[in-house]
Amino acid sequence: MPVVGMGTWKTFDVEGAEKNARKRMVREALDLGVRLYDTSPMYGLAEDVLADALRGSRDEAIVADKVWAGSREEGLRQVARALDIYEGTVEVFQVHNLRLWQEHLPELERRKRADEILALGVTHYNHAAFAELEEVMRTGRIEMVQVPYNLLDREVERKVLPLADKLGLGVLVMEPLGTGALARKAPAPEQVEPFLGNGVTTWAQVCLKWVLSDPRVTCVIPATSNPDHMRQNAAAGSGPWYDEQERAAIADLMA
Numbered sequence: 001m002p003v004v005g006m007g008t009w010k011t012f013d014v015e016g017a018e019k020n021a022r023k024r025m026v027r028e029a030l031d032l033g034v035r036l037y038d039t040s041p042m043y044g045l046a047e048d049v050l051a052d053a054l055r056g057s058r059d060e061a062i063v064a065d066k067v068w069a070g071s072r073e074e075g076l077r078q079v080a081r082a083l084d085i086y087e088g089t090v091e092v093f094q095v096h097n098l099r100l101w102q103e104h105l106p107e108l109e110r111r112k113r114a115d116e117i118l119a120l121g122v123t124h125y126n127h128a129a130f131a132e133l134e135e136v137m138r139t140g141r142i143e144m145v146q147v148p149y150n151l152l153d154r155e156v157e158r159k160v161l162p163l164a165d166k167l168g169l170g171v172l173v174m175e176p177l178g179t180g181a182l183a184r185k186a187p188a189p190e191q192v193e194p195f196l197g198n199g200v201t202t203w204a205q206v207c208l209k210w211v212l213s214d215p216r217v218t219c220v221i222p223a224t225s226n227p228d229h230m231r232q233n234a235a236a237g238s239g240p241w242y243d244e245q246e247r248a249a250i251a252d253l254m255a
């Protein structure tokens, strides 16, 4: 069954009162069943803010962190640091934007053999990098991929999703709301109305549920700094899912 997680790019790169607000939001999100949190050393303070937010609740969360380093040595430092701040375990460790993946995978594999990491993955947002992403998928060395997928960006439907399905890889979906563009592009209420129900009351939720209704998707990770949006996103994460006809009709609204 696919699930709703949470991204931390931009939204968790905060200090002071904002940081406390994110900590409260994570606590509430955990209570609503949002378990997977995606972060990266590329996201400023986000890795640390998330680690602080999970203190005392670490066993309730799945952390999907990344290595994003221009050298093997820097990668080793990032991995060691992440394992330290996340109390000895990072459930999903990804190579961010495929950056030096050949250099970083051996250390991630070593940490996996030591049970400090449960699953390995790679990410990329850029269609031009998908051929290389597919190459890594075929190596058999990773269990997850993270790619963009939303009503405005369906490129992964061509090759990445079929390959993930064939290889049995998990799919984390970044940018499920088109980095916010989709939420701002809501069709007229009467066009959205047929797709509401079962806890789905907003267009943003329809967009998330549209992604989650693709059986090849494991988890969407929308980012938000707004607790009300977080509640909406969490509520989009349970069935019944849209069937193929409904998905096509929703996609037509954005055509």
Ligand SMILES: NC(=O)c1ccc[n+]([C@@H]2O[C@H](COP(=O)([O-])OP(=O)(O)OC[C@H]3O[C@@H](n4cnc5c(N)ncnc54)[C@H](OP(=O)(O)O)[C@@H]3O)[C@@H](O)[C@H]2O)c1
Pocket: 006, 007, 008, 009, 010, 011, 038, 039, 096, 097, 123, 124, 125, 146, 173, 174, 175, 176, 177, 178, 179, 180, 181, 183, 204, 205, 221, 222, 223, 224, 225, 226, 228, 229, 230, 232, 233
């Ligand atoms: N290369 C990579 O590995 C890579 C690249 C991109 C992203 N990512 C990961 O994917 C995560 C998600 O991607 P993203 O943050 O770029 O885009 P996104 O999740 O598609 O969109 C985030 C935007 O949507 C808004 N939003 C969220 N929930 C909403 C709702 N219910 N109603 C209305 N607006 C809503 C947020 O604003 P509010 O704060 O106002 O809610 C925010 O501006 C990132 O945080 C990151 O963890 C990874």
